Amino acid sequence: MRNPVMLSAGILGLSAPLLRRVYESGAGAVVTKSIGSRPRSGHPNPTVVAVDCGLLNSMGLPNPGVDEFSEEVRSLKRWGVTVVASIFGEEAEEYVEVAEKLSEAGADALEINCSCPNVREVGLLGQDPGMVEEVTRAVKGAVDVPVFTKLTPNVTRIGEVARAAERGGADGVTAINTLRAMAVDVETCRPILSNVTGGLSGPAIKPVALRCVWEVAESVEIPVIGCGGILTWRDAVEFLLCGASAVQVGTAIMYRGLGVFQEIIQGIEAYLRRKGFGGVEEVVGRAHGAA
Numbered sequence: 001m002r003n004p005v006m007l008s009a010g011i012l013g014l015s016a017p018l019l020r021r022v023y024e025s026g027a028g029a030v031v032t033k034s035i036g037s038r039p040r041s042g043h044p045n046p047t048v049v050a051v052d053c054g055l056l057n058s059m060g061l062p063n064p065g066v067d068e069f070s071e072e073v074r075s076l077k078r079w080g081v082t083v084v085a086s087i088f089g090e091e092a093e094e095y096v097e098v099a100e101k102l103s104e105a106g107a108d109a110l111e112i113n114c115s116c117p118n119v120r121e122v123g124l125l126g127q128d129p130g131m132v133e134e135v136t137r138a139v140k141g142a143v144d145v146p147v148f149t150k151l152t153p154n155v156t157r158i159g160e161v162a163r164a165a166e167r168g169g170a171d172g173v174t175a176i177n178t179l180r181a182m183a184v185d186v187e188t189c190r191p192i193l194s195n196v197t198g199g200l201s202g203p204a205i206k207p208v209a210l211r212c213v214w215e216v217a218e219s220v221e222i223p224v225i226g227c228g229g230i231l232t233w234r235d236a237v238e239f240l241l242c243g244a245s246a247v248q249v250g251t252a253i254m255y256r257g258l259g260v261f262q263e264i265i266q267g268i269e270a271y272l273r274r275k276g277f278g279g280v281e282e283v284v285g286r287a288h289g290a291a
Contacts (some may be wrong), residue, residue: 001028013031019081029084031085042261045195055251067115076106090121100142109145117154117197127152151174158175163200178199213242216244217243224245225247226242227267237267
């Protein structure tokens with residue numbers, strides 16, 4: 001990647017032209033919306049609600065299916081965009097099918113989504129270290145590109161799940177996916193989301209995400225990608241200090257627009273110069289030595 005700031009999965013990730021815009025706005029790589037083996041409509045509306053501390057969504061993994069989306073990946077590669085394809089399935093065989101097709105289409109890396117809180121089968125898979133290891137090993141054995149496993153925060157010991165991904169051969173792990181949460185309308189006296197619960201992203205989850213990145217970095221030898229509530233360069237640097245080698249930005253686009261990528265990248269560069277660091281690698285995990 002040309003820099004360590006990526007677009008996270010699920011945000012602006014379903015069309016090649018929009019992903020190209022994100023890349024041209026400065027992102028080091030773009031992560032697509034999670035793609036499955038078949039077209040999926042997702043949950044009925046309402047599926048998204050802004051809350052006072054972030055964004056709550058229960059999209060239900062809508063996507064056009066891997067065969068159609070492979071054309072989007074091919075377009076992105078013709079434009080020179082660095083693409084990480086997010087994949088999901090209900091069992092290892094489905095993950096492998098999607099991984100093989102998107103890898104053949106030109107994806108530079110794959111991110112295994114085994115942690116979506118809005119789809120029961122996927123969310124439960126990510127809470128089982130044995131299944132995480134199995135799926136990761138199956139995908140890694142089927143493709144030649146780097147494979148990252150995205151972890152759920154909705155577990156007691158995230159380090160244990162990260163070690164399972166590492167045993168499965170993951171080249172890195174992404175921490176974290178959204179936190180399971182809900183919102184209620186006092187006028188209708190009902191949950192706002194049609195699925196009742198959804199995934200919370202945005203500023204509210206940053207302290208949780210930092211803790212998870214810290215624990216994961218203490219648990220594995222492979223690189224960690226930090227994700228969850230990053231709005232500014234200071235947020236990004238906190239993740240780097242906790243052990244992330246790169247970060248992903250998503251909900252921040254709602255608050256700050258696509259210019260957020262350049263703001264964060266320039267802020268990190270200024271921080272490195274001011275502190276006398278030779279590069280990002282000198283910051284990664286530095287807080288552990290001071291703890």
